[in-house]
Amino acid sequence: MSGKDEKINIFPSRMALTLMKTRLKGAQKGHSLLKKKSDALTMRFRAILGKIIETKVQMGEVMKEAAFSLAETKFAAGDINQTVLQSVAKAQIKVRTRKDNVAGVNLPVFEHFVEGGDSYELTGIAKGGQQIAKLKKNYLTAVKLLVDLASLQTSFVTLDEVIKVTNRRVNAIEHVIIPKIERTLAYITSELDEREREEFFRLKKIQEKKKQAKDKKEKKKQELLSQGAFAEDISEKTILDDEVDQDVLFT
Template structure:
């Protein structure tokens, strides 16, 4: 197992507990990021479908607006651009922006709002008033669709970047971080098992050495007893030994 496959850490019980906590955190983080990625992808698909629908509708609305402009010019008997330009002093339809939160991601949302009244409502009153009213309605609808399409495309671009980043993080945790933690934990467990086996072998060898020493002493005592030396030496030690052990009452 190379250094890239695991984290360089000293194998111990504390390191084992630490790696278990890291692995549990990585698994939980992967689960949360996976749910976030799924929520973002679902919203991404909804926005994509809405963009396709809005663009299709936008073509029809712009076509109707262009025909309405041609009809209004034909009915009014000429160009009325100068009259509209002179009467318009400020924008009637304004743009308002807000932020929408989707799984912790803020998306820009644009909305249209009306401010004021129609300052050129008398335009076309002499001729082509009906076509002029139809023209206003069609172009107002076209502007609202343009604002909606701009909002959808801005959210689409933002979501596209966030989905890519989230998917990279999910893949990194799933295929790099979690396997590395698992291999590190496996390495720590194998090293701890090896240390336990070495400790067991060491204790076994110590017990074997002690047993050999006891057997050797027993054999030596038995040989001295057979020679009659040990009994005489023990009796002499009992008489001459002036050190008495402490007695506990």
């Protein structure tokens, strides 16, 4: 069976016609809702894509400034790597997650926050304090941008997968399910119409046969009357008008 002729295997009846109409209405409603969901997700997807591009451009500028600050700090204060590592007791910038609901899709969002004080605030007292402060500020901005970029890219990938699934469902309903139901409705309607035509033709034939029998009876009656027969002689006999049967004697 070709795809154009494919339909649901169902017995054509009035109940089946009502059922298919209900299913068609539900499929059209589902298609409309999924289409709206896809449009909403696509709008958010494009907005996130724009933010990702903007954040990456900004990230490049910040990392460049941070790299220059590191070079200036090493020139002014020497190698401070060991000093910083010894001063840091635990991470100050931490990340927490929350969920953002977009058209029924939960997107993970990462947020940065600072916990505790500056554990290496005394670093650079001897020399290079200004450069170290600038270095800390630039790398703090870079870390915050990295967290934002990670959040945007995670949401981007999640939305991309959901949009693909939603669009597949929309296309399946639009190009497979709805046409299949419509073909089934057309088939049921044509079968019911054919039955009505057959029933009409049968009733018409019955009426025609009755009319022919009546006309034949009237014609025969007129012929008998023309021959001089009485009306009661040509009336139809019933079982009560039959002659009395003679008794049968057994000897």
